[in-house]
Amino acid sequence: MRILVNSDPGSADRDNEDWLHAGENLVAVLDGATARTDTGCLHGVTWYARRLGENVVELARDLSTPLPTALAQAISRVAEEHRGTCDLEHPGTPSAAIGLVRFYPTSLEYLVLGDVSLVVDQGGRLSVVTDDRVSRTATAERVEADRYPIGSPSKTAALLAMKHTELAARNVPGGYWIAEADPTAAQHALIGAAPVDDRTRLAVLSDGAARAVTLGLLDWPGAVNLLCSEGPAKLIARVRQAEAEDPHGTRWRRNKCSDDATAVYVDGFAGTQ
Known part of the structure; x- marks a missing residue:
């Protein structure tokens, strides 16, 4: 199995609010939601995305645990970590989108909650899951x-x-629906499964990396081909170039010039497990 990853903060003077894990059996991409208001939390969005990611990966490694259950339990765990110091009832309490993929010898299963994109290419038949x-x-x-x-x-x-x-x-x-302090949000995730073979290619992108498509720089097949041939860093570089050429968002309307961008690409499934 070949796994390629890259994560790049949207600004040099801010922490990256994305988080990723990429292993042979499990991929997770989390995108902390931008906080434009008070949050009632002492820790912040970067902390929340990291702790949620670490917990959901630990729980999802148990193949008997359904992915929505792993996410719900992870949300509950992180809530308990800061319940005594932070106001989890605050309307702006930190939250994060998540894309989670678990691999088996001949199949995969996925969970998407919030604006993370999952792309599965089965020998040219492309499926895109975006919440x-x-x-x-x-x-x-x-x-x-x-x-x-x-x-x-x-x-x-x-x-x-x-x-x-x-x-x-x-x-x-x-x-x-998005992960924050209420574990019931996990029940509203988009879930599914797909077969895998030696033709399968897969990508998971935060919305900052998905700008390669949403800004119209590439279509989804083109994005997957670029990830395959030149890797996630090259895809994100294409996004950064477009953002730099349009810093005020007059050509490509968007909320901020540059967003945190994370991409994971996987292929070579046959014979890996």
Whole structure:
């Protein structure tokens, strides 16, 4: 099995709020949700994504534990770690999207919660799993935020309004679901399974790396081919080049110039287990 990984912070002066694990039997990519408001937490988004990732990987290594159960238990564990010091009822309490893939000799199973993308290529037959429920919330506020250039006071105000509306829709029926302090969110993850053979190629990307497709730089087959031939660092470099060419977001409308970007690519499944 060949596993290629790269993770790059969106800014040199901020911690990377993405986290990854890539092993022979398990891949996890977590994308900590940007906090534009108070969180009620002393630890922050980077800490939350790391601790959730470490716990879910430990639990998911037990093949008898269903992936949603592993995620629910990990959410509960991390909540208990900071329940005494932090306000977990705060509407802005740290949260993270997650993509989790577990491999078997002839198959894989996956879980996606929040805006992490999973791509499975079965000899040219491509399946993409993306949880876009968050992007279907705060629609009017998103349109308003897109009117302004990145870095402007109007953009900042519009993004704050958007965030408040997003948070009101977080982990409630009709809204979107993401890992934070309530383990029941795991019940709303997108789950599935697929066969694997020597033609299978797989990628898991945070939304910062998925900009290679969402900005229109590549399509999904092109992104997988680039990951295969030149690796995740090259894919992220393509994204960074586009971001640098459009720092104010006037060509490609987005919330911030550069986002944390993480990509994991896997192939060579046959005979690995």
